[in-house]
Amino acid sequence: GAVVSQHPSWVICKSGTSVKIECRSLDFQATTMFWYRQFPKQSLMLMATSNEGSKATYEQGVEKDKFLINHASLTLSTLTVTSAHPEDSSFYICSATSPTGAIYEQYFGPGTRLTVT
Amino acid sequence: EDQVTQSPEALRLQEGESSSLNCSYTVSGLRGLFWYRQDPGKGPEFLFTLYSAGEEKEKERLKATLTKKESFLHITAPKPEDSATYLCAVQASTNAGKSTFGDGTTLTVKP
Numbered sequence: 001g002a003v004v005s006q007h008p009s010w011v012i013c014k015s016g017t018s019v020k021i022e023c024r025s026l027d028f029q030a031t032t033m034f035w036y037r038q039f040p041k042q043s044l045m046l047m048a049t050s051n052e053g054s055k056a057t058y059e060q061g062v063e064k065d066k067f068l069i070n071h072a073s074l075t076l077s078t079l080t081v082t083s084a085h086p087e088d089s090s091f092y093i094c095s096a097t098s099p100t101g102a103i104y105e106q107y108f109g110p111g112t113r114l115t116v117t
Numbered sequence: 118e119d120q121v122t123q124s125p126e127a128l129r130l131q132e133g134e135s136s137s138l139n140c141s142y143t144v145s146g147l148r149g150l151f152w153y154r155q156d157p158g159k160g161p162e163f164l165f166t167l168y169s170a171g172e173e174k175e176k177e178r179l180k181a182t183l184t185k186k187e188s189f190l191h192i193t194a195p196k197p198e199d200s201a202t203y204l205c206a207v208q209a210s211t212n213a214g215k216s217t218f219g220d221g222t223t224l225t226v227k228p
Binding site: 002004006031032034042043044046049091093095097099103104105106107108109110111113 | 148149151153158159160161162163166168204206208214215216218219220221
């Protein structure tokens with residue numbers, strides 16, 4: 001159980017275009033989804049927290065107009081990188097969670113490698 | 118502010134050589150501590166949740182323990198396939214669902 005998928009697994013796009021990444025919880029309903037960014041040999045950097053049906057909460061320093069997050073249902077969240085630039089190239093990982101009692105165990109997707117040329 | 122520090126940063130072991138990874142934390146009201154395994158180019162894979170000091174959990178060659186200030190991930194007789202980055206994270210009772218991650222320990226097991 002607790003499987004999270006991401007699509008696409010990798011994408012190459014041209015500078016100035018937008019890219020959408022999907023995150024789905026396949027076998028459970030996720031009340032909350034998180035989006036992370038990870039640079040090579042570094043740990044996870046939390047970008048935003050999204051709850052189904054409400055606006056995402058962005059971490060300090062993350063541009064909300066550049067990284068649009070939509071949590072349309074209890075099984076789907078999307079991250080759209082708008083007007084992508086080479087500095088947006090990174091590994092993006094989502095996680096989904098639902099409370100088990102008082103604790104929220106996060107289950108991660110396989111990640112999406114974005115390369116902006 | 119919640120903090121997680123993992124040590125060592127990198128660990129190289131011979132196959133069969135047991136060792137431990139450390140995760141020191143400060144958190145305002147621990148709700149839970151998590152261990153994950155991450156392979157290169159993949160998302161983290163959930164391993165354990167520990168809730169309170171004194172708790173232990175085991176899975177194959179891995180055993181996680183918890184005290185009030187730190188957690189250890191003990192690896193017994195590791196194999197090359199145990200090579201990965203191991204991440205520790207804490208969740209505070211004041212943070213609904215959000216976890217604070219350490220920088221990880223990269224384990225390499227040589228045959």
